[in-house]
Amino acid sequence: MINLIGIGYDIGDLTVNAFSAIIEADIIINFDNIDISDLDSYTKDKEIIDRDSIKSEEDLDTLSEDMIQLEEDSEEISNDSKAVYSKLNESYSLIELAISKSFDNDVALICSNNPNIYGIANLLIQISSKYSDVELKIHPGVSPIDYASSILGTPFDDFIAIDLNKTLSSSKELKNKIKFAIRNDVVLFIHNIIGEEDDLMDNFNLLKELVNEYGKDLLVAAVNDSSYEISKFNEIDEKKLNRNTSLVIGTKLSYKLEDYMVTSCDYIVEPKFISQNMDFFERYLKDETPQELDYDCDYLPCHKSLEACDFCYCPFYPCADGVTGGEWIKDKDVWSCQYCDWIHLEEPCQTIRQGLGDILKDVDDLKDKHIELLRLRRECLLKTLK
Ligand code: SF4
Numbered sequence: 001m002i003n004l005i006g007i008g009y010d011i012g013d014l015t016v017n018a019f020s021a022i023i024e025a026d027i028i029i030n031f032d033n034i035d036i037s038d039l040d041s042y043t044k045d046k047e048i049i050d051r052d053s054i055k056s057e058e059d060l061d062t063l064s065e066d067m068i069q070l071e072e073d074s075e076e077i078s079n080d081s082k083a084v085y086s087k088l089n090e091s092y093s094l095i096e097l098a099i100s101k102s103f104d105n106d107v108a109l110i111c112s113n114n115p116n117i118y119g120i121a122n123l124l125i126q127i128s129s130k131y132s133d134v135e136l137k138i139h140p141g142v143s144p145i146d147y148a149s150s151i152l153g154t155p156f157d158d159f160i161a162i163d164l165n166k167t168l169s170s171s172k173e174l175k176n177k178i179k180f181a182i183r184n185d186v187v188l189f190i191h192n193i194i195g196e197e198d199d200l201m202d203n204f205n206l207l208k209e210l211v212n213e214y215g216k217d218l219l220v221a222a223v224n225d226s227s228y229e230i231s232k233f234n235e236i237d238e239k240k241l242n243r244n245t246s247l248v249i250g251t252k253l254s255y256k257l258e259d260y261m262v263t264s265c266d267y268i269v270e271p272k273f274i275s276q277n278m279d280f281f282e283r284y285l286k287d288e289t290p291q292e293l294d295y296d297c298d299y300l301p302c303h304k305s306l307e308a309c310d311f312c313y314c315p316f317y318p319c320a321d322g323v324t325g326g327e328w329i330k331d332k333d334v335w336s337c338q339y340c341d342w343i344h345l346e347e348p349c350q351t352i353r354q355g356l357g358d359i360l361k362d363v364d365d366l367k368d369k370h371i372e373l374l375r376l377r378r379e380c381l382l383k384t385l386k
Contacts, residue, residue: 002102002134005110006119006141009225011038013147018139025108029098031091031120032112049097051090095120095127099134113143117161117191144246145189148223152230153260154248158186164203165192171206178207181249182214185382187263188249193241204241208233211249217386219250221261230261252385253378255323262322264378269320269335271370280313281363292346305341310349314340315356315366316377323381342385351380 003021007014011034014022022028023042030036030050036043098109111120121138128134149156160181164174181188193204211218211233221230222237223246229237233249253264283289294300294309318335319326325339342348355376359369366373 002098002107002109002124002128002136004119004121004124004136004138005108006113006121006139006143007032007034007036007110008113008141009144009147011036013142015139015141018141021137021139022108022110024106026105027101027107029094029101029107029109031094031109034110034112036110049094051094091120091123092127095124098124099128099131102134102136113141117143117145117163119143144191144223148189148221148228148246148248151226152221152223152228152248152262153257154187154221154250154254154263155265156187156189157265159189160186161189161191163192164190164207165195171203174203174206175210178210179214182211182218185251185253187251187254188247190247190249192243193245193247194243201238204238207247215249218252219254219256219261221248221250222246223248230256230259253323253381257322264321264323264381267320268371268374269318271317271367273317273366277313277317277366278363281315281360281366285360285363291349303341303344306344307346308344308349310353311343314343315352315360316343316373319374319377321377323385342381345384348380348384351383352376355380 003018003025005014005018005021007018022039025046027047027049028036028043030048033051095109098107101107109120109124113119119138119141121140124136124138128136145156145159145161148154149159160177162174162177162181163169178188190207193207194201195203211220216232216234218233219230220233220236221228222241224240224242224244229240231237236247248261250261250263254261255264256262280289289312290297290309292308292310293306294312297309297312300306300309314337317337320328320335324342326335326337327339328334329336337343343352359365359372359376
């Protein structure tokens with residue numbers, strides 16, 4: 001039996017099931033040479049095989065005929081290809097070894113989820129299909145995707161994950177995927193940002209070019225284990241990037257909140273109203289409120305980037321979403337719109353007006369249809385935020 005165990009970002013992220021499988025294993029095969037010394041007291045009586053020991057002659061005997069043939073044929077191919085094959089062979093050899101040992105033993109094949117965000121399940125399943133009667137069970141670890149999403153506060157409910165360093169993916173394929181994500185407002189999770197050979201930063205530079213062209217103001221978090229730095233893409237400190245760094249590129253709806261990178265999601269707060277708000281929308285429904293700038297208003301200009309007074313009171317209040325500049329007044333349970341300029345810009349005002357007619361028929365709709373109004377807000381943000 002093979003238990004494939006994803007360690008996750010850190011040995012401390014092991015799931016209970018994965019931990020039990022390690023304890024019950026006769027043999028541990030350490031696919032990524034992970035430091036498992038924290039588990040010494042549980043593993044001291046077990047046979048442990050890692051990448052270095054696979055190179056010993058006895059284990060190499062267990063390689064399949066195909067694999068040995070590949071080594072021999074490699075004399076006839078280019079040096080670049082040889083390097084790729086050599087690395088692949090090492091990985092395949094460990095998996096072949098795990099399979100051969102698993103017919104008589106319980107094998108724990110442990111791997112990191114980084115750089116392969118899914119561990120090596122895909123590889124194990126494909127190689128196992130060469131043999132009959134391979135029993136395997138997969139214990140996923142906390143992947144860098146789950147890790148980054150949680151520690152940043154950036155929900156990955158709509159996201160695309162891209163491996164920048166895949167042997168068979170062309171730069172055209174990478175470009176299309178990255179462009180699609182940025183243009184369609186989905187969070188982009190990038191891993192393996194640094195290549196293996198001479199072209200270390202080629203794919204990162206391609207990413208940089210595309211982000212600068214299609215989303216230069218998007219926030220990005222460079223996540224290294226449990227620490228991260230949030231910045232605009234062109235402000236990333238490239239010297240701090242390494243093979244384990246994952247990048248999370250936010251959408252137009254991502255913003256920095258204290259030390260986190262939040263992407264607006266489904267935080268919905270029940271609306272509370274003040275009488276001025278209701279009075280304003282009574283008049284709005286009768287078409288008695290101003291459109292564009294109200295030069296007769298004593299408070300003009302009340303906001304820094306004021307372009308339109310259409311929504312002196314906001315139909316989405318309280319949106320509880322800081323992407324447009326609103327924020328909670330600490331310890332008061334009051335949502336402040338003081339720094340939200342978006343609702344006072346011309347284009348958003350026109351876009352909101354167009355959608356509001358279908359929802360707001362009566363002032364009570366401000367509270368009864370708050371969720372519909374928040375959907376309209378999101379739609380207008382995606383249309384109008386630059
Ligand atoms: S922050 Fe802006 S969009 Fe949100 S409720 Fe306040 S004014 Fe409206």
